[in-house]
Amino acid sequence: MHLIIQGLDVGNYDLRALAKLAGADEIEKVSGQAFRLKNIQQQDGISDYCEETQLDYAVVEPDLNLTxxxxxxxxxxxxxxxxxxxxxxxxxxxxxxxxxxxxxxxxxxxxxxxxxxxxxxxxxxxxxxxxxxxxxxxxxxxxxxxxxxxxxxxxxxxxxxxxxxxxxxxxxxxxxxxxxxxxxxxxxxxxxxxxxxxxxxxxxxxxxxxxxxxxxxxxxxxxxxxxxxxxxxxxxxxxxxxxxxxxxxxxxxxxxxxxxxxxxxxxxxxxxxxxxx
Missing domain, CATH: 3.40.50.1000 (HAD superfamily/HAD-like)
Structure with missing residues (x-):
């Protein structure tokens, strides 16, 4: 599973903290305000962290294609x-x-x-x-x-x-x-x-x-x-x-x-x- 993080101001500190929390093995930039944390291992604590930092998050399947x-x-x-x-x-x-x-x-x-x-x-x-x-x-x-x-x-x-x-x-x-x-x-x-x-x-x-x-x-x-x-x-x-x-x-x-x-x-x-x- 991947974790999509979005926000009006997504900082490197938050990305690294969330990657560590989720056990992600890579951080990929999707757009100026969106990032994909790839191959996460667990989801505990993500909701609380994102609520505190006013970030949107979504746990998505790797093959969720718009097309x-x-x-x-x-x-x-x-x-x-x-x-x-x-x-x-x-x-x-x-x-x-x-x-x-x-x-x-x-x-x-x-x-x-x-x-x-x-x-x-x-x-x-x-x-x-x-x-x-x-x-x-x-x-x-x-x-x-x-x-x-x-x-x-x-x-x-x-x-x-x-x-x-x-x-x-x-x-x-x-x-x-x-x-x-x-x-x-x-x-x-x-x-x-x-x-x-x-x-x-x-x-x-x-x-x-x-x-x-x-x-x-x-x-x-x-x-x-x-x-x-x-x-x-x-x-x-x-x-x-x-x-x-x-x-x-x-x-x-x-x-x-x-x-x-x-x-x-x-x-x-x-x-x-x-x-x-």
């Missing part, structure tokens, strides 16, 4: 994007505090996503469609490393997909901007250019995200084991469970406990560093 995968699927808000889009709409509508409180409860798994989205969308009743465009143009920010991750994934032959419990207003634009292959999300009901406070059709929630992933796998003729999925909240758990490799990105504890790997300090480009390229 063995065919699809990378990402949650949108607080994963591919560094914002919660619905919270930003609510900020313009002066209901951000109420919406953010519901969002947080959902991310922690305290209420169902369907109930949460219904409540949050109701608080946006009356918002003009121009406000959504304003959020997209002025507040939409990609998570650090997102474009690097996508470029390298595409170069390796992977298809790209965003699966969001948010809304198609944003996923459609992001899909075009980043040239993603697939995008799935919920749809606002709009009347006379204003949000009615309702969601059209069946809400795409926890189960729906996994179903959307499955449908794309069937369309591409690939197995679930050929999928890398990335998410941060309880609503992503079924989607993550349906993938061959799941990655908790700056995620809630319940997600980190169930994901294959967790990234808490580096950006999305850290996803690529987990694999042989």
């Amino acid at each position: 063995d995968f065919k699809l990378i699927a990402m949650d949108m808000d607080s994963t591919l994007l560094a914002i919660e889009s619905i919270d930003e709409i609510a900020d313009i509508h002066h209901t951000k505090q109420q919406v953010a409180e519901i969002t947080l409860k959902t991310m922690r798994g305290e209420i169902s996503f369907e109930e949460s989205l219904t409540q949050r969308t109701a608080l946006l009743r009356g918002v003009h469609i121009d406000a959504l465009q304003k959020v997209y143009e002025e507040r939409m920010r990609l998570s650090p490393g997102a474009e690097i991750m996508l470029k390298k994934a595409k170069t390796a032959g992977l298809k790209t997909m965003v699966i969001s419990g948010g809304f198609t207003f944003f996923t459609d634009r992001i899909k075009e901007k980043l040239q993603l292959d697939f995008a799935t999300a919920n749809t606002f009901e709009v009347q006379e250019n204003r949000l009615t406070g309702k969601v059209l059709g069946k809400i795409l929630g926890r189960e729906g995200k996994a179903e959307a992933l499955s449908n794309v796998c069937d369309k591409l003729g690939i197995s679930r084991s050929q999928v890398i999925a990335i998410g941060d909240g309880a609503n992503d758990l079924d989607m993550l469970a349906a993938a061959g490799v799941s990655i908790a990105y700056h995620a809630k504890p319940v997600v980190q406990q169930q994901a294959t790997f967790s990234l808490n300090h580096v950006g999305l480009d850290g996803v690529i560093n987990l694999f042989n390229q």
Whole structure:
């Protein structure tokens, strides 16, 4: 097994200490902020050391190759994007505090996503469609490393997909901007250019995200084991469970406990560093 160490500032002292702790026989530089400690002998103490030094770590199989995968699927808000889009709409509508409180409860798994989205969308009743465009143009920010991750994934032959419990207003634009292959999300009901406070059709929630992933796998003729999925909240758990490799990105504890790997300090480009390229 190999140990991948990543961080915003990985020092030689930490690398040597971790190599000794893990019984690694070689330290290999993967990128400016990522290193591979090869052929480790044990894992005890690694988690505590990395938590104390704010480093991300992952114990990986030596033959974990990026080119063995065919699809990378990402949650949108607080994963591919560094914002919660619905919270930003609510900020313009002066209901951000109420919406953010519901969002947080959902991310922690305290209420169902369907109930949460219904409540949050109701608080946006009356918002003009121009406000959504304003959020997209002025507040939409990609998570650090997102474009690097996508470029390298595409170069390796992977298809790209965003699966969001948010809304198609944003996923459609992001899909075009980043040239993603697939995008799935919920749809606002709009009347006379204003949000009615309702969601059209069946809400795409926890189960729906996994179903959307499955449908794309069937369309591409690939197995679930050929999928890398990335998410941060309880609503992503079924989607993550349906993938061959799941990655908790700056995620809630319940997600980190169930994901294959967790990234808490580096950006999305850290996803690529987990694999042989």
